[in-house]
Amino acid sequence: MSKRLGRGLDALIPSLNISDDEKVVEIPLNQLRPNPYQPRKTFNDDSIKELAASIKEHGVIQPIIVRTVLKGYEIIAGERRFRASEFSGLATIPAVVKKFSDQQVMEIALIENLQREDLNAMEIAVAYQSLIDQFSLTQEELSVKVGKSRSHIANFLRLLQLPEEIKQYVSRGTLSMGHAKAIVSLKDEKMQTMIANSAIKEQWSVRELEEAVYKVEEGNAAAKKSVGKPKKKDPYIHQLEDNLRNVYRTTVKIKHNNNKGKIEIMYYSKDDLERLLELLKGKIS
Template sequence: MSKRLGKGLDALLPALSINDDDKVVEIPLAQLRPNPYQPRRNFNEESIQELASSIKEHGVIQPIIVRSVLKGFEIIAGERRFRASQVCGKATIPAVVKKFTDQQVMEIALIENVQREDLNAMEIAVAYQALIDQFSLTQEVLAVKVGKSRSHIANFLRLLQLPEEVKEYVSRGTLSMGHAKAIVGLRDKKLIKALADTAIKEQWSVRELEEEVKKLEEKNDTKKAKLKPKRKDPYINELEESLRETYRTTVKIRHGNNKGKIELLYYSKEDLDRLLELLQGKTS
């Protein structure tokens, strides 16, 4: 096992090993039920059929691991062997019964699948979030338990922010994890969907999609810069304030390219007459 794996993983997975002290028993398939925390949603039917053919000829070589629950047993490790045994018509399967907490069961199912790379990116993301929510784990603690970096955990959890249709693309493998990472940071959900569709249609590489996202972000930055109001010259502010006090009305000075205009607002004919007298020097 890799030295980079966290203590949580090192302490957990040895529980899946079978030693001389473990008793192997034959359990009827009818008394078994799949792990409810199994993150894998799709099993490759072709590989199940191949395994079924092997089991039919040689039997189940490695016992599955289960825990005792109400009305039977729950599979902790070995669901593929269980499914293949069903396919080839077996009545029982060799198993070792062990004790596990719910949290251990979830972690084992996730770790076992991730280590074998059996899960797609969305299944991993959903499984990580389920562990965090159900057992109040931080990303740091989860990273140690599954032997990954915190950034690895964060990158997968961000996929949950994608629109549902794009999540489906990632689940099916139509869109890669790299492609998803390139667009997940965009705020506009419709834009994310449009870019995902185009990337699939045009068969863009991750790099090409990243370049397209970069162009869009630069374009948006330019638009924002144009829309951003210019800061007013402090000198102009002082002049406007001085003129407001003199004429007792709203004054606006507009200038640019060495020319401009001064606007004095009036609100009635009497107000206009007053301003005209002031401008003509006919103060009362």
């Protein structure tokens, strides 16, 4: 019977199963190095200490998975157990040595963390993009490999379009994945940042942020519509402008709204201004 690494993980990566005929060996910790493709950038110190306490009492129950590299071994699965063993002061750790390609190592590291929900949204997005870029995968191919829907993959990849400031908010957990998904729908970076900062300051829920984004988009649509269809000038106003233009022999514009407004009379030199002033004085007197 094979020893399972975790619910669902062995199904996605059958090669991680440890069969009864595979040899478990004790490997010195100083001969191990972390997975260079590890998408998780931070490890929770408290959880490592809790695991270390368990290891001190019961030992490392489940062997880690490694592959042979130049000058030692590389951890494929089990970095938390490795770190906790170091914290416990152990000299060696039980391990099974397997052969994996670089692509398999990247996939395993990502899937293992996804299964345990150890990654934040930005770490997941960066890991997805790394797999796509490094191994020329389509989103559909990646979705099959990690056991997620293509829309799930696409939603995370869209986060990479966000300004760096907002990416940091998501990485630190200041904004959730739901907040980020709403913000990324806005096209203007300045507006994205403004909305993000408002959401943090006002402690908006995802729903409240979605409503704010909707209002911004609705306002933009209304502005575009008004620009696309300029208001037709009142014929009476148009006639008055023509009459004044003939009187003052210059451009005259009348701007009005709700029976209030202003008259703009253009001049193009000092002499032109003095001419207009004389005309106006004559009309007034």
